[in-house]
Amino acid sequence: xxxxxxxxxxxxxxxxxDKEDIPIVKGVDIAIPxxxxxxxxxxxxCGKSMTAKSVMGILPGAARVSFGSILWHDPDGTVTDLTGxxxxxxxxxCGTKIGxxxxxxxxxxxxxxxxxxxxxxVLLIHKLVKNRSEARDKVIQLLNEVGIxxxxxxxxxxxxxLSGGMRQRVMIAMAVICEPKLLIADEPxxxxxxxxxxxxxxxxxxxxxxxxxxxxxITHNMGVVSRLCxxxxxxxxxxxxxxxxxxDLFSNPIHPYTRGxxxxxxxxxxxxxxxxxxxxxxxxxxxxxxxxxxxxxxxEDERRCFFERPEETEAEExxxxxxxxxxxxxxxxxx
Amino acid sequence: MSENVLISARNxxxxxxxxxxxxxxxxxxxxxxxYxxxxxxxxxxxxCGKSTLAKLLMRLLDADSGEIIxxxxxxxxxxxxxxxxxxxxxxxVFQDPASSLDPRMKVRDIIAEPLEVWNALGKKETDxxxxxxxxxxxxxxxxxxxxxxxxxxxxxxxxxxxRAIALNPDLIVCDESVSALDVSVQxxxxxxxxxxxxxxxxxxxxxxxxxxxxxxxxDRVCVMQARKICEINDAKSLYEHPEREYTRYxxxxxxxxxxxxxx
Numbered sequence: 001x002x003x004x005x006x007x008x009x010x011x012x013x014x015x016x017x018d019k020e021d022i023p024i025v026k027g028v029d030i031a032i033p034x035x036x037x038x039x040x041x042x043x044x045x046c047g048k049s050m051t052a053k054s055v056m057g058i059l060p061g062a063a064r065v066s067f068g069s070i071l072w073h074d075p076d077g078t079v080t081d082l083t084g085x086x087x088x089x090x091x092x093x094c095g096t097k098i099g100x101x102x103x104x105x106x107x108x109x110x111x112x113x114x115x116x117x118x119x120x121x122v123l124l125i126h127k128l129v130k131n132r133s134e135a136r137d138k139v140i141q142l143l144n145e146v147g148i149x150x151x152x153x154x155x156x157x158x159x160x161x162l163s164g165g166m167r168q169r170v171m172i173a174m175a176v177i178c179e180p181k182l183l184i185a186d187e188p189x190x191x192x193x194x195x196x197x198x199x200x201x202x203x204x205x206x207x208x209x210x211x212x213x214x215x216x217x218i219t220h221n222m223g224v225v226s227r228l229c230x231x232x233x234x235x236x237x238x239x240x241x242x243x244x245x246x247x248d249l250f251s252n253p254i255h256p257y258t259r260g261x262x263x264x265x266x267x268x269x270x271x272x273x274x275x276x277x278x279x280x281x282x283x284x285x286x287x288x289x290x291x292x293x294x295x296x297x298x299x300e301d302e303r304r305c306f307f308e309r310p311e312e313t314e315a316e317e318x319x320x321x322x323x324x325x326x327x328x329x330x331x332x333x334x335x
Numbered sequence: 336m337s338e339n340v341l342i343s344a345r346n347x348x349x350x351x352x353x354x355x356x357x358x359x360x361x362x363x364x365x366x367x368x369x370y371x372x373x374x375x376x377x378x379x380x381x382x383c384g385k386s387t388l389a390k391l392l393m394r395l396l397d398a399d400s401g402e403i404i405x406x407x408x409x410x411x412x413x414x415x416x417x418x419x420x421x422x423x424x425x426x427x428v429f430q431d432p433a434s435s436l437d438p439r440m441k442v443r444d445i446i447a448e449p450l451e452v453w454n455a456l457g458k459k460e461t462d463x464x465x466x467x468x469x470x471x472x473x474x475x476x477x478x479x480x481x482x483x484x485x486x487x488x489x490x491x492x493x494x495x496x497x498r499a500i501a502l503n504p505d506l507i508v509c510d511e512s513v514s515a516l517d518v519s520v521q522x523x524x525x526x527x528x529x530x531x532x533x534x535x536x537x538x539x540x541x542x543x544x545x546x547x548x549x550x551x552x553x554d555r556v557c558v559m560q561a562r563k564i565c566e567i568n569d570a571k572s573l574y575e576h577p578e579r580e581y582t583r584y585x586x587x588x589x590x591x592x593x594x595x596x597x598x
Contacts, residue, residue: 043517044488164381193380193544198588220517223590250592264522265592266551268574274529275522275551281487 004073005214006032006055006182012067013050013059021066025050026238028068032182037208037215039229039246041222041261045282047238048218052184055082055216056100057090072097095126099175103187105167109159116155119143119174126178138177146173146203165196169203176207183208183215189224201228222265226250234258237282237293240312244319254321256298292323300325340404341505341538342425343368347391347401361387363562364401371505374532374539376553376570378546378585383559385542389508392540393425394418406505423453426499430511432491436483442469442494443479449501468497471534472527489520493527500531508540513548525552546589550574558582 013025025047032038040048053059055070070082072093082090094100102108110118119142120135129135136155143151146169159167168188175183185204189197205228208215217228225232225246232249234242234257242255253259260278280297292298295305302324315326344367350358362384369375377385390396392403394410403411410421426449429435436445446465450456456464462479469478472493483491492512499507509528513521529552532539543549549556550570557567558581566579577583 043519194546194588194590195380195585198590201590221590222518222592226592227590261518262592264519266522266525266547267592268547268550268586268589274526277522277526278519281489281520 003033004031005034007071007073008051008055008068009071010068011051011054011065011070013047013054013063014066015063017062023066024063024238025054028235028238028240030233030240032214032216033230034181034214035208035212036230037205037217037228039225039232040216040218040235041220041225041232042235043220043261043282045237046235048235049186051235052100052186052216052218055184056094056098057082057085057087092126095122096128096178097180098182098184099178099180101168101171101175101183101185101188103190105164105171105191106159108171109167111159114156114158115162115170116140116143116157119170119177122174122177128178139173142173142177143170146170146207147199148173163196164192165200168192168196168200172200172203172207176211176213179211181213183213184218185215186218187220188217190219190221197224198227204228222250222262234261239293240322241294242319242321242323248316248319252316252319254315254319254326255294255323256300256325257294260297260299339370340368341371342392342403342405344388344392345402345404347388347398347403349387349391349396349398360562362391362398365562365564366401367392367557367564367567369506369538369540372532372536372538373554374541374552376541376543376549376556377559378543378549378556379559379565380544384562385559386510388559389510389540389542393427393508394421423502424504425506425508426502426504428492428495428499428507428509428512431515432488432495433483435495436491438483440482441479442481442483442486445483445494446497446501449498453502464501465497468501471500471531472497487520488516489523492516492524496524496527496531500535500537503535504537506538506540508542510542511544512541514543514545521548528552546574546585558585 008028008030011025011028012023014021014023028051040051042048050059050063054065065083072080072082085093116139119139123129123135123138129138140151140155143154148154148166148169188204189200192200201224204215207213219225229246231245233240234255236257242249242258253262263276264278266275278297283296291306292309298305305324310322310324312320312322313326315321344365347362347365349362350360353359365388377388379385387396391398394403398411402409405421410418443465446468447461450461450464465479466476469476474490474493513524516524525548531537541549541552553570555567556570556573558565560581566573566582573582577586
């Protein structure tokens with residue numbers, strides 16, 4: 001049994017516009033180990049949601065996986081490429097083995113359906129229970145587990161009767177009721193208050209540990225990553241810039257982009273006059289760049305970044321960086 | 336001390352009508368003073384009444400009871416024409432930069448609108464002032480003749496800020512003005528706000544749910560909980576020695592990062 005549950009290999013997602021394929025995820029390699037929580041961070045438009053959506057096969061109309069594979073490793077050793085599956089097979093796969101939690105719980109729940117019935121629907125569709133009353137028992141038990149008080153009563157509530165945090169708990173219940181092996185959470189706490197955010201992060205962690213479930217957590221919040229994840233991938237303009245365990249990334253961020261991101265976060269207890277920023281904006285140009293995607297905003301002054309794309313190098317054990325400054329013969333220097 | 340107070344609320348209550356003769360109290364008997372030139376942050380969870388309180392201070396909503404005193408004048412009873420001179424002195428920067436700019440107006444017209452309403456400058460002077468404002472928010476001259484959709488989120492927020500400071504107000508209210516932005520852009524906008532406040536001597540009421548952002552920008556912090564003010568103190572003392580249980584709870588909920596070697 002391999003330790004890897006899901007593997008994205010050289011995944012490229014393109015959007016078709018004006019008869020031209022514009023890549024938005026560019027040859028991404030990600031491995032999700034069993035029982036681990038992997039974070040995918042980056043700013044809006046960097047392709048992190050697209051990466052996750054390609055796993056579920058729910059890319060929006062104009063986008064498609066144009067290259068690469070998404071390999072699912074079953075415990076018995078069989079490997080399935082999700083990109084090659086027909087819709088029906090994929091649906092069965094996604095429903096029972098992969099669960100997903102979206103950002104805005106209000107828009108992803110059906111406002112006309114009682115929450116209990118919505119959660120139970122998943123079980124009935126995938127025929128995991130014999131009848132409705134069995135489904136009901138299971139749902140109530142799970143609602144209790146995700147921390148919804150008085151689950152018997154709440155079973156009959158409509159989404160608008162619940163607070164944002166409670167709705168997100170329902171979403172989590174819905175995502176895990178089929179006992180999936182992988183949970184994909186796309187900005188699960190962005191719409192929530194800090195206090196509720198802390199509770200939901202703890203809940204996701206607990207659910208993963210109790211079920212030996214893996215998770216991909218997509219977020220732009222470095223704080224969420226440091227609280228929740230085991231390892232982390234930093235994305236910029238469709239490419240992985242740096243990947244490492246959470247401890248290594250935060251104790252020794254190497255890529256100039258990661259360092260820029262981390263220093264942009266205002267921190268309590270640090271009273272500097274102004275925040276450090278990454279100069280400029282994410283370029284809008286959709287043309288394929290020859291060099292490093294980050295070269296225009298980079299603090300390191302190296303000419304070859306404009307003409308050459310850095311290969312991924314291992315800066316320390318398990319810590320990979322795509323930057324010339326981290327390459328062999330180059331001292332990693334911090335100012 | 337009262338001379339230094341720019342705006343204050345005294346025992347302000349606001350409730351909204353609900354179906355079936357019920358009322359929802361949004362702000363309950365709140366008193367608050369804001370000094371000239373300071374940045375006061377209003378923090379709390381969603382639904383605690385922080386936006387309602389800001390709107391009451393700006394007279395965008397009318398309070399059920401209580402007084403709003405702006406620079407020595409009770410403005411809570413003023414209406415129409417008498418209120419207008421005060422309107423000019425307080426401006427707002429909204430949360431979502433995309434929906435607070437008219438998509439069919441060019442940036443020049445968006446920023447010039449308050450000037451045209453108030454100052455009746457000639458076309459040439461208005462253009463000059465717009466240019467000056469664009470420079471202040473670090474946008475290029477060419478931005479004048481573009482439409483909002485041609486800008487990124489951070490740039491749109493800069494346009495919103497330029498519009499808010501166009502009339503040299505005494506007070507700007509930033510209602511979650513940076514929470515829709517990515518961290519790197521958020522940092523740029525926070526720096527901009529801090530610099531403008533210093534250069535123009537603005538007072539700023541900064542509404543946010545993000546305590547680490549507030550720590551960076553605020554001089555004083557007011558924590559609201561369930562319609563009331565829970566704790567109000569200097570930013571430094573509040574973060575170092577929170578007095579109330581609820582403030583401690585809020586502070587402990589912030590996901591913190593231990594980072595070394597970044598700087």
